[in-house]
Amino acid sequence: MKWSYVLALAASVWLAGCAAPGSTSGDAPSRTSTSTRQPTAGDMPPVSMTELRSGKVAPLDAPADLWDRIRRGYAMPDLDTDLVRQQEQWYSSRPDYIQRMTERSRMYIFHIVEELELRGMPTELALLPYIESAFNPQAVSSAKAAGMWQFMPATGSSFDLRQNMLRDDRRDVIASTRAALDYLQQLHDRFGDWHLALAAYNWGQGNVNRAITRNQAAGLGTGYLDLSMPAETRNYVPKLQAVKNIIARPDSYATALPLIENHPFFDTVDITKDIDVEVAARMAEVRLEDFRALNPSQRKPVIFAAGTPQVLLPWNNAVTFNRNLAAADPQSLASWTAWVAPSNLPSREVASRFGMDEESFREMNNIPRGMLIKSGSTVLVKRSNGAATAVASHVVNNAQLSYTPEVVLRRTTVRARKGDTIASVASRYDLPAATVAGWNKGGAHASLKRGQPVVLYLPVRAAAAAAGDGIASARHRARAERSTPSRGHQKAERASGRAAKGQPSARAAKGGKESKTAKSTARSSSGGKAAAKSAPARTSAKGKSKR
Structure with a gap:
């Protein structure tokens, strides 16, 4: 009975509460409400461009294609100079080039536009890879800049783009885009101007800083058009402006843009096992060249799960890959x-x-x-x-x-010098004494006789030099031996010298006949001179004159 009463009372209170908010009786006394008044449709504030670009607000009419979406997000000030018109003429006169470039971009540009909108950045920056690399993620400049955003090795490392023998993240679609937008935002925060930020992206932040400082010191302007810069940088922003204008009004430039749908081209797929690139492409049922175009950071024919936890695949092939991978033998994935x-x-x-x-x-x-x-x-x-x-x-x-x-060793024999030991010879050729002792079957401190052969194993060039030294030493010894006359030769030379000067021998000086020795010495002396005069002629006849 008690519970029936409680339930009845609760029901009556609930019904009264439901009826109260709906009462519109004009006899009801007015009262001040403490709740916030709900705005009517006419009270809604307009959506700002910043909010629209932030990705938090979606327009009611979806873009017809990705080009339309890009046009809606243009937010950089336009540049109107003769250089822009020159670049417009250059691009519009090359429809085949524009066609190839825009076709190549269809794999990547949707992702870039998405990232720009999430950051609230101008969408014309999605066109920058057209200028940098023609949207080729495998592009490498003469200065070693790589990827569709053209990062130098040092700059890439400073933005956490890993570069080793297995992969180069400067070519990675997602990683390089993240780094490029980080860098552009950093430059825009520094200079407060998108044109200066782009100049710094091309020329370097330090160079733009110095150009601004010079102009400030000279009392000149510090805008993009005021600065003195290299021709490449001077044309950099006009190139982007020209492409921006062509994308905005292709008909005005007699240009046909390929249809690129406003839809993701690729999806990310987790990799948990090492797998060959060819095997991955086959399991995804995509062409090998398309797989490589989506995963250009891979430098080898195998993907290591520890270094590449995910790969990119065409949107409709991700499910196919996962299904085939689950059914595959793990031992057949990587070779x-x-x-x-x-x-x-x-x-x-x-x-x-x-x-x-x-x-x-x-x-x-x-x-x-x-x-x-x-x-x-x-x-x-x-x-x-x-x-x-x-x-x-x-x-x-x-x-x-x-x-x-790789050092190739050659067996070489050298000659010991006076006072040499195995150790001193080894030291001379920068070799371990114990090793040289082993080659020569002796102790490291064993004494060597002058001219004693010592076997060494030296690099080819060093061996040739050592052999040359040995030959030179042998020749030196031979010359030394030839230049030291015997005692008999010394006597003959003294006698010959006296004869040449007209000095008689001891016997002739006494009025006697000249000795037979003196006569023969004089004859040999004159004959030696004749031989010396005729020697060059004989040698020359052989073509080997030593003069």
């Missing part, structure tokens, strides 16, 4: 693995260890002939049968390859 050299090794030894021929191994790892793989280097080798273990992240993320010229 390559990464291996770290424990010491300096020749290519032939590493190739033999993994059942590869040397030529294929060097070609896979871009190792020139005659080079030694340095300790700590990472190389790609054939994965052994049954090995399904993924390569560790520290190997993948730090993969570098270094090599040094």
